[in-house]
Amino acid sequence: MDNVSQSIRSRTMSRIHATNTSPEIKLRKAMWAAGIRGWRNNSSTILGHPDIVFKRKKVIIFVDGCFWHGCPLCCRIPTSRREYWESKIFKNNARDKKLSEQLEAEGWIVLRFWEHEIKKNIVSCVKAIFNVIIRSNYSFR
Ligand SMILES: [Zn+2]
Numbered sequence: 100m101d102n103v104s105q106s107i108r109s110r111t112m113s114r115i116h117a118t119n120t121s122p123e124i125k126l127r128k129a130m131w132a133a134g135i136r137g138w139r140n141n142s143s144t145i146l147g148h149p150d151i152v153f154k155r156k157k158v159i160i161f162v163d164g165c166f167w168h169g170c171p172l173c174c175r176i177p178t179s180r181r182e183y184w185e186s187k188i189f190k191n192n193a194r195d196k197k198l199s200e201q202l203e204a205e206g207w208i209v210l211r212f213w214e215h216e217i218k219k220n221i222v223s224c225v226k227a228i229f230n231v232i233i234r235s236n237y238s239f240r
Contacts, residue, residue: 122162122164122212122214122217122218123151123162125217125218125221126151126160126162126212126217126221126224126225127140127151129221129222129224129225130151130225130228133225133229135225135228135232137153137155138151138152138153138160139151139152139153139154140152142154145159145202146198146201146202146205147161147198147201147202149161149202150162153232156208156232156235157206157207157208157235158207158208158210158228158231158232158235159202159207159208159209159210160210160211160212160228161195161199161209161210161211161212162211162212162214162217163195163211163212163213163214164214165213165214165215166188167188167191168188168192168195168213169188169189169192170213170214170215172213172215173213173214173215174188176188195211199211208235210227210228210231212224212227
């Protein structure tokens with residue numbers, strides 16, 4: 100690895116250190132390994148503070164934790180305080196859907212991945228990102 104990419108990477112790693120969950124880090128590492136470049140992490144200027152943003156290409160990626168965001172496959176509501184959790188997770192899930200719609204209305208392409216997709220099939224996640232980026236005439240350098 101050359102010095103430039105080394106420094107970009109350490110800057111990236113330091114920036115994501117505090118706020119990011121491990122599925123996000125795994126996805127970013129896999130994207131980087133696949134040769135994808137030019138995204139920003141945790142944009143604070145865009146609605147919903149997306150995890151990954153390709154600003155010029157108008158592509159946004161969210162990584163949704165299976166529990167907190169109510170994954171239909173993996174989310175198991177705790178048996179104690181069940182109503183509290185159900186309501187909280189339902190609200191999160193509804194907010195995610197509304198946010199995606201709002202961003203799409205602003206012209207963004209929105210990709211959402213479940214935590215379990217990243218854990219179990221990272222390759223198909225990166226392929227999906229790659230395909231969207233290619234279609235938006237992305238240049239790698
Ligand atoms: Zn899941």
